Amino acid sequence: MCGIVGAISKDRNILPILIxxxxxxxxxxxxxxxxxxxRNNKVTIKKITGKVSKLESKLNKNDxxxxxxxxxxxxxxxxxxxxxxxxxxxKHITIVHNGIIENFKELKDMxxxxxxxxxxxxxxxxxxxxxNYYYEKYNDIEKTIKEFMNKAIxxxxxxxxxxxxxxxxxxxxxxxxxxxxxxNNTIMLSSDIRAILKYTNKYYILDDxxxxxxxxxxxxxxxxxxxxxNKELKEYKNEDTTNxxxxxxxxMLKEIxxxxxxxxxxxxxxIEDGINSLLIMPDLTKYKEIAIVGCGTAYxxxxxxxxxxxxxxxxxxxxxxxxxxxxxxxxxxxxxLTIFISQSGETADTIAxxxxxxxxxxxxxxxxxxxESSMTFLVDKCLxxxxxxEIAVASTKAYTAQVTILSLLVLSHAYRNKNISKEKVxxxxxxxxxxxxxxxxxxxxxxxxxxxxxxIYKEEDIFYIGRGLDYALSMEGALKLKxxxxxxxxxxxxxELKHGTISLIRKNTPVLCSxxxxxxxxxxxxxxxxVLARGAKVYxxxxxxxxxxxxxxxxxxxxxxxxxxxLVIIPYQLIAYYTAALRGTDIDKPKNLAxxxxxx
Ligand code: AGP
Numbered sequence: 054m055c056g057i058v059g060a061i062s063k064d065r066n067i068l069p070i071l072i073x074x075x076x077x078x079x080x081x082x083x084x085x086x087x088x089x090x091x092r093n094n095k096v097t098i099k100k101i102t103g104k105v106s107k108l109e110s111k112l113n114k115n116d117x118x119x120x121x122x123x124x125x126x127x128x129x130x131x132x133x134x135x136x137x138x139x140x141x142x143x144k145h146i147t148i149v150h151n152g153i154i155e156n157f158k159e160l161k162d163m164x165x166x167x168x169x170x171x172x173x174x175x176x177x178x179x180x181x182x183x184x185n186y187y188y189e190k191y192n193d194i195e196k197t198i199k200e201f202m203n204k205a206i207x208x209x210x211x212x213x214x215x216x217x218x219x220x221x222x223x224x225x226x227x228x229x230x231x232x233x234x235x236x237n238n239t240i241m242l243s244s245d246i247r248a249i250l251k252y253t254n255k256y257y258i259l260d261d262x263x264x265x266x267x268x269x270x271x272x273x274x275x276x277x278x279x280x281x282x283n284k285e286l287k288e289y290k291n292e293d294t295t296n297x298x299x300x301x302x303x304x305m306l307k308e309i310x311x312x313x314x315x316x317x318x319x320x321x322x323x324i325e326d327g328i329n330s331l332l333i334m335p336d337l338t339k340y341k342e343i344a345i346v347g348c349g350t351a352y353x354x355x356x357x358x359x360x361x362x363x364x365x366x367x368x369x370x371x372x373x374x375x376x377x378x379x380x381x382x383x384x385x386x387x388x389x390l391t392i393f394i395s396q397s398g399e400t401a402d403t404i405a406x407x408x409x410x411x412x413x414x415x416x417x418x419x420x421x422x423x424x425e426s427s428m429t430f431l432v433d434k435c436l437x438x439x440x441x442x443e444i445a446v447a448s449t450k451a452y453t454a455q456v457t458i459l460s461l462l463v464l465s466h467a468y469r470n471k472n473i474s475k476e477k478v479x480x481x482x483x484x485x486x487x488x489x490x491x492x493x494x495x496x497x498x499x500x501x502x503x504x505x506x507x508x509i510y511k512e513e514d515i516f517y518i519g520r521g522l523d524y525a526l527s528m529e530g531a532l533k534l535k536x537x538x539x540x541x542x543x544x545x546x547x548x549e550l551k552h553g554t555i556s557l558i559r560k561n562t563p564v565l566c567s568x569x570x571x572x573x574x575x576x577x578x579x580x581x582x583x584v585l586a587r588g589a590k591v592y593x594x595x596x597x598x599x600x601x602x603x604x605x606x607x608x609x610x611x612x613x614x615x616x617x618x619x620l621v622i623i624p625y626q627l628i629a630y631y632t633a634a635l636r637g638t639d640i641d642k643p644k645n646l647a648x649x650x651x652x653x
Contacts (some may be wrong), residue, residue: 054079055139055151057231057653059122059212059242061222068571070252071123075105077248077296080304080444082647083125084133088112089147090121091219096147099214100138119220119269122212122242124149130157131174141175141523141589143182144318145189145216150177151244152208152229153573153652160204180205184213194218195279198264202277206400208652210259212242214545229651230399230427231294233257233265233272235286239422240267241324244651246289246425247442254289258425287425296444303640305445307536309626310496312450313489316619318439319454320485323461324406326515327482328475334465335418335434343370345404346378347394348650350448350532354420354455355394356525357618361463362477364521366472375402377515378409378653385413392418394459396443396451397649398426405653407431420458422451435444436462445641446648447537449626452529453619460615461485484616489490491610495623502624505592506631508605509563515542516557516564516589518550518580519623520573523566525616530565530625537640538633547580560588565628567594574599594624 057076060067060108071088086108087100097118107127107203122138130153131137134234139149156161160183165171167184187197194215208228215223219420223232224242234241234390236253243249246256259265262277274282281620301307343362345355355372362370373383373395379402385391391410395403398421407428415570419432422440428531429435438454464481467473484491509515515534517527523545545554547566558564562582568577574597581591581604591604609620633640 055244055363056083056125056248057122057149057151057210057242057244059149059222059224060239061120061269062239063119064238066117067121067239068112068118068313070239070249071121072105072109072112073251074241074243074248075108075123075125078125078244079105079642080446080648081125081244081447082642083126083127085126085128085135085138086124087126087138087149088121088123089142089149091214091215092116092118094217096142096214096216098140098142100135100140100146102134102138117623120214120219121224121293122147122149122214129153129652137175139174139177141173141178141181143169143178143185146181146185147214148177148181149212150180151210151651152227153178154205155207156205159421180209180211188215190322194223195266195275195595198581199225199277199279200226202227202262202264202495206363210244220268224259224265224267226623227261227622228264228401228404229549231259233259233267233274235272236610240269247616249287256287256289258287259545265439271430280481282522296442297509303445303630305449305630305640306449308443308445308450309630311441312495312623315450315563316453316457316492317485318487319457319528320488324482324485328468328478331461331468331478331482337368337390337462337466338469340416341369341388344370344383344389344391345370345394346375346391346403348375348400348402350452350529351396351403351455353525353529353532354653355392355460356460356528357456357522358463360522360525360580361460361614362466366463366467366470368470375400375406379406385410387415390416390418393421393428393432394419394455395428396421396422396440396455397426399649399651401651401653403429404431412533418628420455422454429576446643446646447533447629447640449533452620456618457485460618464615481613481615484612488616488619490615491612491620492623495609495620496627498607499626499627501605502627502631504592505605505628506635507630508590510538510632512561512563513541514557514562515540516554516562517542517544518564518566519568520547520577521570522614522618523569523577523621526567526621526625527565529622530637533626534632536646537638538628538636539638539644540632542637547577550580551583555583555587558584558587558589562589563592564589565592565625568599569596569617569621571597580609594621602616
């Protein structure tokens with residue numbers, strides 16, 4: 054997703070701040086980058102397709118500036134090329150933009166009637182032109198910004214330079230995240246405070262329809278009526294500011310290995326003092342139904358919770374893709390608690406779904422990883438996952454942290470609902486306390502994952518199957534493989550294969566499966582026999598004592614339903630990782646993908 058950095062300073066060259074900030078935003082995914090800065094009262098713009106390091110090489114070493122903006126672009130409107138890259142300039146106005154101007158076509162038509170001529174095919178250039186149009190009309194930048202907010206529909210985080218205004222940087226925000234970083238004699242803009250932690254950890258969060266006029270020693274923040282807003286100065290404290298891979302080749306492998314710690318770190322507040330801690334979890338007994346909303350991996354974590362809620366607490370639970378949920382009739386009621394799951398807390402579809410539920414006055418709960426991200430200010434209550442910064446685009450430790458919170462939420466509900474005895478609850482709490490012992494052997498079992506990866510990495514189509522909870526896990530397993538190896542991999546309910554998909558099974562087609570449900574395993578094994586009979590290569594993760602020379606088996610310890618997802622997913626994550634490594638893909642930043650999808 055696009056990333057924005059801006060800076061204005063009294064006494065330092067801000068170009069290094071802009072480049073460093075862009076490099077720290079690379080994890081969001083992008084395909085081009087650009088920078089605009091004031092030199093001798095003239096705006097200099099440099100834009101490239103490719104990596105930030107290529108942009109950096111375009112700067113002369115004696116380039117120096119006290120005011121500038123910069124951007125990494127994840128293409129939405131228009132190809133990934135230098136013309137479409139940001140910053141976009143229209144006469145007096147230069148901007149960087151994250152978001153989508155939904156009515157850009159209508160605005161472009163209006164401006165073309167005013168003899169505006171466009172170079173790019175982007176909505177962002179139209180935003181720059183619209184700002185210029187109002188600036189020329191009113192010769193008043195604040196009036197210009199307010200008019201822009203009235204006319205532009207969609208989402209925007211904008212950093213702006215105005216010609217002949219060398220003392221101010223401007224910011225405009227609606228839906229896409231934007232913060233103002235404060236340090237002495239230098240003030241910065243960023244999509245994410247973590248991008249500028251090298252310079253400050255103190256920042257203001259801009260809310261929707263707010264804009265700011267920023268000079269080097271203060272930021273005046275106003276709402277769309279022009280009323281000045283006094284903001285709380287936040288201090289980012291997350292100790293996990295190490296954006297380094299350490300001894301690992303990729304962030305993804307590092308983050309997979311960190312699960313030894315992050316699962317327990319997430320669970321601890323809710324288990325350290327036994328049931329007393331568990332009952333810190335919100336009381337769900339007053340709700341008749343649980344709805345869960347998320348995207349991608351977050352959605353898959355919700356599917357695990359659906360299984361646990363319905364099977365273990367007899368509570369109706371449905372899980373929805375946020376992009377679908379926000380446009381359908383959801384029969385919302387105050388008796389339904391809607392839980393929103395998100396690692397970044399910035400996913401546009403999930404944010405829109407939260408706003409929809411809140412607009413109906415219905416209760417919301419967030420399970421979010423990034424503190425003080427947009428969603429955390431929207432939900433009624435937030436349960437933080439403690440996965441720490443997740444840099445790799447493919448989510449791993451955030452997923453297991455989400456499943457941990459959800460499993461403990463269900464466990465607390467099962468206890469309050471009297472679906473489970475106190476003794477059983479204490480046993481499961483001990484399992485969580487013992488997670489490191491359970492998970493470490495799976496993390497270290499590299500040989501078998503490598504062997505499987507060597508078996509499958511040249512394949513075109515790979516299937517993941519399972520029943521019940523194992524079906525939910527097969528979805529996350531398939532997503533991990535496809536998003537980093539670019540192999541077409543699909544998840545199917547094991548019982549569903551014979552209704553069509555089995556026609557795709559040919560000799561050596563890999564089928565990966567988990568079977569961890571005593572009641573369903575015999576059926577799942579029959580499904581494996583069906584694909585074996587058609588030449589498939591079968592790989593099975595199971596806690597059962599199963600012996601079959603035609604199946605490669607990965608054994609996991611038998612545990613409660615609350616824990617088993619955290620074990621099964623480890624082989625799936627590492628098989629995906631080693632397969633992608635053999636294919637030589639950009640594992641941490643897979644093509645076309647972004648870490649935080651802040652546009653629809
Ligand atoms: C997961 O590996 C993907 N990177 C992606 O599906 C991600 O889970 C999805 O975009 C949701 O992101 P969020 O958790 O930050 O809302």
